[in-house]
Structure formats: structure tokens, C-alpha cells
Amino acid sequence: DQQVKQNSPSLSVQEGRISILNCDYTNSMFDYFLWYKKYPAEGPTFLISISSIKDKNEDGRFTVFLNKSAKHLSLHIVPSQPGDSAVYFCAASEADMRFGAGTRLTVKP
Amino acid sequence: NAGVMQNPRHLVRRRGQEARLRCSPMKGHSHVYWYRQLPEEGLKFMVYLQKENIIDESGMPKERFSAEFPKEGPSILRIQQVVRGDSAAYFCASSPRQGWHYGYTFGSGTRLTVV
Numbered sequence: 001d002q003q004v005k006q007n008s009p010s011l012s013v014q015e016g017r018i019s020i021l022n023c024d025y026t027n028s029m030f031d032y033f034l035w036y037k038k039y040p041a042e043g044p045t046f047l048i049s050i051s052s053i054k055d056k057n058e059d060g061r062f063t064v065f066l067n068k069s070a071k072h073l074s075l076h077i078v079p080s081q082p083g084d085s086a087v088y089f090c091a092a093s094e095a096d097m098r099f100g101a102g103t104r105l106t107v108k109p
Numbered sequence: 110n111a112g113v114m115q116n117p118r119h120l121v122r123r124r125g126q127e128a129r130l131r132c133s134p135m136k137g138h139s140h141v142y143w144y145r146q147l148p149e150e151g152l153k154f155m156v157y158l159q160k161e162n163i164i165d166e167s168g169m170p171k172e173r174f175s176a177e178f179p180k181e182g183p184s185i186l187r188i189q190q191v192v193r194g195d196s197a198a199y200f201c202a203s204s205p206r207q208g209w210h211y212g213y214t215f216g217s218g219t220r221l222t223v224v
């Protein structure tokens with residue numbers, strides 16, 4: 001059962017532009033949503049989270065938006081930097097955490 | 110190193126052998142989660158454990174796979190009679206309590222190759 005879906009396996013953007021990564025979920029009981037970043041041969045690292053009672057959370061260049069009615073969240077990175085190139089996982093939490101399949105972001109200099 | 114420690118980093122097993130993957134959670138964390146990442150796929154939840162208890166094993170294959178988190182020592186993910194399809198990266202994560210919304214801490218993973 002794929003409760004968390006990332007439908008874009010890859011995204012390529014130019015340095016300095018905005019990166020928008022999308023995520024959809026099916027379980028309305030999820031109460032927290034998170035984004036993780038993963039480099040090759042490393043474990044995922046936590047990036048930013050948002051409670052289901054909010055619709056936006058911002059941390060520096062990273063902003064997460066939540067649309068509960070559409071069961072959709074997105075991560076905006078602006079401006080994008082080459083060091084942001086990684087796989088980004090969306091995750092949703094109830095008692096434990098479920099992950100999407102990931103989106104590989106490539107930021108070109 | 111106060112992070113989540115997984116060992117070994119790489120494990121090669123022949124078909125039919127047993128694989129044992131270890132995870133020591135962060136200091137102060139009593140909740141452990143195991144995830145599997147198959148090649149070109151995302152992270153799939155396998156099992157959630159607290160000390161001496163399995164809380165949720167809904168993602169574990171019904172046969173050959175087992176997990177434990179004893180009172181003393183690391184959490185162990187055990188795969189009996191491995192097959193080629195078990196080749197994957199296995200990640201362990203920990204948190205200080207259930208419903209921890211500030212992100213689990215992940216280890217660097219164990220890459221299992223079945224030959």
C-alpha cells in the first residue's frame with residue numbers, strides 16, 4: 001500500500017532558480033509530514049517538517065506547503081544550489097513514518 | 110559518535126545463508142525502525158520496535174525475516190535463507206519516543222548483496 005506518493009522520479013533545475021518537489025498522500029490520519037534528503041551511500045537526513053494543523057513552514061531556503069484538502073504537500077527550495085543535488089524523500093507520520101519513493105533533484109551550475 | 114550505528118556497512122551472503130544486521134540507536138533513543146531500500150526504489154517500512162517489544166511489523170515479509178530489540182544490546186534484523194531478491198540497502202532509524210515529529214535519526218545503512 002503506497003500511502004505516500006512522489007510521482008516525479010527526477011527533477012533538474014538551474015542554479016539560483018526554484019526547485020519544487022511534490023508529494024501526495026492518501027491517509028487522512030497522518031498528523032505530521034517531513035522531508036528528508038539523501039546522498040548516495042548515506043542514510044537520509046531530516047530536512048524540515050510540518051504539522052497537519054499548519055499550511056506552511058519555512059526554514060531558510062526551504063519551505064514546505066501543506067494542502068490538506070488535496071492531500072498534497074510540496075517542498076520549495078529557493079535559490080537552488082548545486083549542493084542541494086540529492087534524493088528527496090517525503091514522509092508522513094502517524095504512529096510511525098511512511099516514505100515516498102523519492103525524487104532525485106539535480107541542480108545544474 | 111552519538112549517531113545511529115549500523116554494522117556491517119556491507120554484507121555479502123550466498124543464497125541460503127543467514128544475514129544478521131545490527132543497529133545501535135542514538136543514546137537516549139528507545140524506539141527503533143527498520144527500512145529497506147531496493148535498487149531504484151524508495152524506503153519501505155519494515156518494522157518498528159521498542160525495547161523488548163515489536164510495535165508494528167506490518168512491513169515485514171511473513172517468512173524468513175525477524176527483528177528484535179533486546180533489553181541490552183543492539184537491535185537485530187535477521188534474514189534466514191537469503192535469496193537474490195533480498196539484496197538491498199537496509200536502514201535503521203531511532204527516535205526518543207513514539208510520534209517524534211522532529212525527524213528520525215538514520216544510520217548509514219547496511220548494503221546486503223546476495224550472490
